[in-house]
Amino acid sequence: MEIEKFQYDNKTVKWFAYATIIWGLVGMLGGLIIALQLVFPVLNFDTAYTTYGRVRPIHTNAVIFAFVGNGIFMGVYYSLQRLVKARMFSDLLSKIHFWGWQLIIVLAAASLALGKTTGKEYAELEWPIDILITLVWVVFGWNMFGTILRRRERHLYVAIWFYIATFVTVAMLHIVNSIEIPVTLFKSYSYYAGVQDALVQWWYGHNAVAFFLTTPYLGLMYYFIPKAANRPVYSYRLSIIHFWALIFLYIWAGPHHLLYTAVPDWAQSLGVVFSVMLIAPSWGGMINGLLTLRGAWDKVRDDVVLKFLVVAVTAYGMATFEGPMLSLKSVNAVAHFTDWIVAHVHVGALGWNGFLTFGILYYLIPKMFQTNLYSKKLANMHFWIGTLGILVYAIPMYWAGFMQSSMWKDFTEEGQLQWQFLDTVTRMMPFYAARALGGTLYLVGVIIMTYNLFKTVAIGKFLPNEDAEAMPLSENYTPHSKDHWHRWIERKPIQLLVVSLVVVAIGGIIEFVPTFLVKSNIPTIASVKPYTPLELEGRDIYIREGCYTCHSQMIRPFRSEVARYGEYSKAGEFVYDHPFQWGSKRTGPDLVRVGGKYPDSWHYNHFIEPTSMSPGSIMPTYTWLLDDDLDVSSLKAKIKAMQTLGVPYPDGFAEMAEASLRKQSQEIQANLKKDGIETSSEKEVIAMIAYLQRLGKDIKTVSVNNTK
């Protein structure tokens, strides 16, 4: 057999690298804007497109799917070709993949700014974009597998196991969580409701962290750390065990996002124990990364790439130890809904994903442009300012979260709540300001990097196709008799894919199926009725404006929450909630029993200027709700969609829905008039008030019946 000559495709890698940098800047700028909005609410600019509720999903989607997403593809396209000794399967597929992904990002940003959202965190994009994501993801998988099948290397390296698991699991998560009934081109309702929707959504949300932010980056770590340090990977058998344990255990841990909620106790307990068991598999990755540097620590002092990689892996270790700790119910009772969680995710995002990406960029760009980095000094500056940024961001947020939670729980000796909710918000201001400063530092670091890499590109000469050569694989292969048993599956990419899918599917199936089949998991409550047409339209506005980014709809069974918000939430109350709106953060108070707490006119005035009703409030103004007419053109379709999902509206209700809506609007209009507020009954604010006034009322007077 003769040695074959071929070329690696650097061009696609370069595109993905540029996209990573650009979307990184955009996403982090978005983050900085929302951080500042919490300190200076005036920065919401009293315009729908720029309010916190819409910009926050843009920030999260941009950093996760645009910045880290492109970072994954950059690293995979670079390392995969070299690890299997083959050019990417098809240049055309690479091109479709690249431009398809950028199109998704642009559509996502535009549709989120316009308020087209499903209202499910980290899965906000509407159904046409969901389909587009699926298609582009398939193109990525096709291109990757085509490359793997044409490989000139018999066995697949550990990085590729992680890439394959990422591909198959993200596909599963995305498809299952995005099952929705389209109403119009940019409006759909989640197939699942309430507790089930929550379980599916956080199964997705948690494992988006696992399989979009973690496993692909572990794969990248397994390529770039040994390359940059020029050291052998520490332990092959550790790779095997931590890989399989990680992908198997991670899937189960989703319910730890739903501790003390209306989710059944057994599901919560599974979430707790699988999170605890995750510590070791997660740390397996960190250990293997750090111990690979054994004997190369002197290099870390000088090599800026290694510096970034080391801090990234360390941040990974911290975040994956903290995660299981936060999953313990007693810790979660303190941390959940507060900025503690925000600090936790940002240690992961800024430290692990951010720094690993920067390390890879500093490694790749000079290599592909056949030159040295323009300035080592600037890169070092980036490293230090970035590290400082993470600290200035995280420490105040930990402090703030702990402090706010304690204030929420404080009682006087007479048994009254010590603090109004607003008191706990105004106390957060200095911490929010410090966080914005930390974010600014981090962003400045990225700008320095962008300049440095731009200069490097300018002095270098790009090598679009890199020459390589290797022996083709022989037809017949007899494995060594003393080979590790795991070597078998490393020769079989398809089997690896199938086994990975089976391993990751188990946890989800065991956790979901009972909530769909066993009725006692969600005790029905006779008095809980579907939303009226006006309330349903109001709910859609609530979703459109991203109210769930700051307001929870879930009262946990704590004395402090029951005293503040009312009876704790029951599973049966949410059976008509497509999608659920429990939220994950309480920047504002819980709203699930706000119905009837204030008069209609209070809400009306509060939307014009929140501080008029709650002095010191940092909620944005929502004046367009008062100006814009409610669009009821899709009301019929909405009612029908809800009927398809099993919401028990009477037959033919879709035809009568508009009349019902008009009647209820006029009642609210009349109610407002009594308090001296003149408004048309056709404004959006009327629907919004109707929805808010309905919240939680169904079981205010009736006790819960457990029908088993």
Add this chain to the structure above:
Amino acid sequence: MKSQFNKGMLSVFLGILPMISFAQEKQIFNDSIFSNALFNAFLVIVIFLLVVIIGLSSAFKNLIQSETKENKERMSKTKGKELLSIVAIFILSSYTASYAQEATSVAAQVVNDWKIGGLDYFTFISLSLAILIEFGVIYFLIISIKNFVKSNLIAEIDVKSLPQPIAIKEKNILDKLNASVEIEKEAEIMLDHNYDGIEELDNDLPPWWKYGFYLTILVGIIYLFNFHVLHTGDLQGAEFDKEVAKAKLEVAEYMKTAANNVDETNVKILTELADIEAGKNVYTANCAACHGKIGEGGVGPNMTDNYWIHGGDIVNVFKSVKYGWPDKGMKSWKEDLSPMQMAQVSSYIHSLIGSNPPNGKAPQGDLMQEAVAVKDSTGMAADTNANALTQVDTTIKK
């Protein structure tokens, strides 16, 4: 290899012993000790330190074994002793903890009123002691490892006189902890493949990692058993009921002695300037948004005229503040304000009547007779009490 594994499992089980005794103890007591945050924190620390101990001692064991291979004669005497002492430490630490627990269960029945952070005094002391002992064991292990490596190193220097003894010493400790093969010998465990220049070593799993993993699995199993098989732990519903019952007792206890125990049956108009000032502060912070800064009304009704929707005498105002009129948008303040504060703010509101502010909202409700405003007629008071009772009923139902 197998016997090593068995030994490891043995030490894990020894470490688990105190936890099992916790679980047993819980069945004796009605009030779950697992609902106490401090106790849980202690438990986490105890378990974490145990993991550290297990890791350190197995690393130490590896250290001794690998050294003895090289230097059998010199080490043969101490090896047995060291191993023996490790096992002794394990047994000691586990049994100290479980003994402490037994002591607790006896003591807790005798002394009930000494409490620290919700834990009775003996539990607190014994848990602290257990942690202290664990720290002691860790300290002992670290010192032993250090001494062991040092003595070994001196011996090596004597033989080989290495040029950089300090660097090698540090590496050794880390390598021993992780049971890794030294860099100098890594060619022996290098696997025979190469991916784009990346090679892989086949180091063994770090023992502390491996046993830590086993331990988390065990913790998981015990957790599920505790809550879902033996039903010894409180699930969130029961936990909530206990929290509320406990708070109710505490508040009732406090109210027995508190001077400011006011309710609708005995509330009187307060006229002291300090009370009116305090009432005004409560009003500005909580009521002004809806009822106007000086009671002129807004979203809510005017407070300064003689017309009242739900009665303007002190008892009725107090009741409106306390229970609210939820269907009309007036929230109940009893969870936010103390009884005294509600009396103060009611008195302040009463003082506003007739103040005639500019921009006053149009009157709502019924005209109140001056006489009624000043002193409660008996009929009114009786009616009030009846109302109050039904109100109380509905809140209890809730």
